[in-house]
Amino acid sequence: xxxxxxxxKGLTFAEFKKHFPYSEDxxxxxxxxRNQALIGIRREKFAVRNLKKIFRATFKLVPxxxxxxMSLRDLLSETGLSMGGVYLTITNKxxxxxxxxxxxxxxxxxxxxxxxxxxxxxxxxxxxxxxxxYASLLLQPWFYFLYFETRSLPQTHQxxxxxxxxxxxxxxxxxxxxxxxxxxxxYPPEFIATMAxxxxxxxxxxxxxxxxxxxxxxxxxxxxxQLIHHSFR
Amino acid sequence: xxxxxxxxKGLTFAEFKKHFPYSEDxxxxxxxxRNQALIGIRREKFAVRNLKKIFRATFKLVPxxxxxxMSLRDLLSETGLSMGGVYLTITNKxxxxxxxxxxxxxxxxxxxxxxxxxxxxxxxxxxxxxxxxYASLLLQPWFYFLYFETRSLPQTHQxxxxxxxxxxxxxxxxxxxxxxxxxxxxYPPEFIATMAxxxxxxxxxxxxxxxxxxxxxxxxxxxxxQLIHHSFR
DNA sequence: TAATAAAAAACGAACGCTCGCTCTTTTTTA
DNA sequence: TAAAAAAGAGCGAGCGTTCGTTTTTTATTA
Numbered sequence: 001x002x003x004x005x006x007x008x009k010g011l012t013f014a015e016f017k018k019h020f021p022y023s024e025d026x027x028x029x030x031x032x033x034r035n036q037a038l039i040g041i042r043r044e045k046f047a048v049r050n051l052k053k054i055f056r057a058t059f060k061l062v063p064x065x066x067x068x069x070m071s072l073r074d075l076l077s078e079t080g081l082s083m084g085g086v087y088l089t090i091t092n093k094x095x096x097x098x099x100x101x102x103x104x105x106x107x108x109x110x111x112x113x114x115x116x117x118x119x120x121x122x123x124x125x126x127x128x129x130x131x132x133x134y135a136s137l138l139l140q141p142w143f144y145f146l147y148f149e150t151r152s153l154p155q156t157h158q159x160x161x162x163x164x165x166x167x168x169x170x171x172x173x174x175x176x177x178x179x180x181x182x183x184x185x186x187y188p189p190e191f192i193a194t195m196a197x198x199x200x201x202x203x204x205x206x207x208x209x210x211x212x213x214x215x216x217x218x219x220x221x222x223x224x225x226q227l228i229h230h231s232f233r
Numbered sequence: 234x235x236x237x238x239x240x241x242k243g244l245t246f247a248e249f250k251k252h253f254p255y256s257e258d259x260x261x262x263x264x265x266x267r268n269q270a271l272i273g274i275r276r277e278k279f280a281v282r283n284l285k286k287i288f289r290a291t292f293k294l295v296p297x298x299x300x301x302x303m304s305l306r307d308l309l310s311e312t313g314l315s316m317g318g319v320y321l322t323i324t325n326k327x328x329x330x331x332x333x334x335x336x337x338x339x340x341x342x343x344x345x346x347x348x349x350x351x352x353x354x355x356x357x358x359x360x361x362x363x364x365x366x367y368a369s370l371l372l373q374p375w376f377y378f379l380y381f382e383t384r385s386l387p388q389t390h391q392x393x394x395x396x397x398x399x400x401x402x403x404x405x406x407x408x409x410x411x412x413x414x415x416x417x418x419x420y421p422p423e424f425i426a427t428m429a430x431x432x433x434x435x436x437x438x439x440x441x442x443x444x445x446x447x448x449x450x451x452x453x454x455x456x457x458x459q460l461i462h463h464s465f466r
Numbered sequence: 467t468a469a470t471a472a473a474a475a476a477c478g479a480a481c482g483c484t485c486g487c488t489c490t491t492t493t494t495t496a
Numbered sequence: 497t498a499a500a501a502a503a504g505a506g507c508g509a510g511c512g513t514t515c516g517t518t519t520t521t522t523a524t525t526a
Contacts, residue, residue: 043521046475066384068301072512082477083513089475093512148381151299162441191456194435195428202431208395223424230463276495279501305486315503316487322501326486 011126013217016134022107027139028052030106031099038095040088050089051099053079058096059141067097067149097145097152101161104146107135108164112171121178125228128171129196130221136204137217143204169193180232187231199224244359246450249367255340260372261285263339264332271328273321283322284332286312291329292374300330300382330378330385334394337379340368341397345404354411358461361404362429363454369437370450376437402426413465420464432457 022030028048032039041047057078061070072093075086090096111131118124136143150161172193180186203210203220210216255263261281265272274280290311294303305326308319323329344364351357369376383394405426413419436443436453443449 040475042474046521050475064384066299066301066382068299069385071510073510083479084477084515085475087513148384149299151297151381152302187456187460188452191453195432195460198431198435199428202427220424223420227420227428227460227464231460273501275500279495283501304484306484317489317504318502320487 011130011134013134013137013221016130017138020135020138022135022139024052027103028055031103034102034106035095035099038091038098040091047089050081050085053081054086054089054096055100055141059145062145062149063141067145067152094152094154097149098154098157100142100145100149101153101157101164103139103142105160105164107139107142108132108168111135112167115171115175121175125172125175125179126225128175129200129224129228132168133200133203133217133221133224136200140204140207144207147201147205165197169197172196176228179229182233186233192228192231196224196228244363244367246367246370246454249363250371253368253371255368255372257285260336261288264336267335267339268328268332271324271331273324280322283312283314283318286314287319287322287329288333288374292378295378295382296374300378300385327385327387330382331387331390333375333378333382334386334390334397336372336375338393338397340372340375341365341401344368345400348404348408354408358405358408358412359458361401361408362433362457362461365401366433366436366450366454366457369433373437373440377440380434380438398430402430405429409461412462415466419466425461425464429457429461 025048028051029044031051032044032047039047039051041050054075057075058067058070061074061078072083072086075081076083079086081089090099111128114131115124115128118127146161150158153161169190170193173189176192176196177189180189199220203217258281261284262277264284265277265280272280272284274283287308290308291300291303294307294311305316305319308314309316312319314322323332344361347364348357348361351360379394383391386394402423403426406422409425409429410422413422432453436450
């Protein structure tokens with residue numbers, strides 16, 4: 001596993017990005033080794049090259065027409081690969097969705113792990129929120145896909161996907177509860193956690209609204225955090 | 234057009250529901266008359282009966298598997314109708330999605346109209362937020378469908394759907410701007426508007442998280458409004 | 467280092483099947 | 497009894513997938 005990357009404080013998006021360990025090639029290499037059972041190609045070099053083509057094409061087509069409506073022939077003409085090449089790589093269509101879920105899981109787990117290493121709950125909260133916000137922006141197509149195409153997954157994986165979101169919410173909720181001085185006078189912790197989470201999702205679910213003063217995401221993160229601390233009274 | 238229904242203040246969900254004019258049958262009758270061009274049946278009585286079956290079935294199947302994956306044969310066995318009956322009613326599959334968009338548009342326009350009739354911006358904001366929150370809960374399957382299946386619509390209708398959301402955001406933003414006393418010291422109005430909107434959507438997009446202390450939606454609404462007023466300093 | 471053998475990857479036509487939809491016939495309605 | 501609605505078998509297109517073959521890459525040998 002890769003060393004943590006969000007332990008700084010007052011983190012900006014630019015800094016985060018600089019230390020973000022999941023560059024495209026690294027990510028595909030990780031996905032290749034984590035999903036041997038779903039991938040037909042045995043040599044990493046070829047697997048990475050094909051996976052890159054397949055996922056780039058998927059992320060171009062799916063936001064326009066949806067995963068179910070994307071045919072493998074659409075995928076062929078977008079990737080330039082042949083039917084055989086695609087099937088050797090992913091073995092069947094739904095594995096595309098399963099691998100996306102695995103990627104998002106991988107990154108989310110990493111963020112939670114980083115946040116847990118912060119002793120101060122205020123720092124931990126910042127780490128968690130910025131980590132999730134920035135990572136989901138750097139890997140926007142992945143997070144977007146998983147949100148909108150969870151229904152295209154087989155049932156077990158649908159549950160995984162739902163639990164992934166639940167875990168993030170719980171993690172936030174616990175930190176917020178710790179930070180509220182007089183719990184009786186404040187908002188319910190789960191309400192604030194929900195607010196934080198849905199503000200993060202807002203960014204990656206509606207990319208057309210945020211193209212892209214780039215720096216604006218730092219303001220966005222600050223506003224979110226300020227609003228949360230504001231809510232503590 | 235039906236008279237407005239959200240002019241009260243301190244509105245609870247229960248009260249709202251009592252005066253909500255879009256009961257199932259009324260809604261289908263309205264949709265029938267608004268979408269003559271998409272509907273083959275000429276007698277309202279039969280149209281309403283079939284539309285009800287078709288949309289109920291759609292809303293049962295789609296959250297599990299998605300609209301593209303729902304076949305007409307799935308729809309037949311869920312509705313008990315025949316192929317002829319279904320096609321006489323909706324003429325083609327994508328009209329299901331188009332009619333959902335029309336329904337949501339109809340209701341949203343009504344909410345905005347009601348809010349605009351409030352002279353006081355504070356009241357107007359409450360009217361808008363509660364109107365949208367409560368209506369989208371009463372018609373949860375419709376709002377949910379439109380959000381997740383916008384990509385299944387033909388392009389023109391996709392744009393309509395996007396503009397519908399934009400219009401809600403703009404409406405909120407203007408009211409919030411009015412209410413901020415010292416704009417320079419507060420959060421950007423579009424940030425708070427975005428927050429409000431995504432909190433409302435949270436409720437109808439993740440129904441599994443909110444099944445259903447029913448009354449809890451009043452608390453939810455109050456918390457949202459409180460948080461917003463809180464943000465004004 | 468060049469020649470060769472073995473393994474892996476890529477190709478793409480063809481398959482069985484399911485899709486959305488049509489259309490003739492039958493039933494129901496007013 | 498004329499018009500409207502419902503039925504459901506059937507159609508062609510296009511789907512995901514398979515598989516026999518070819519091409520490329522890697523490993524071995526001389």
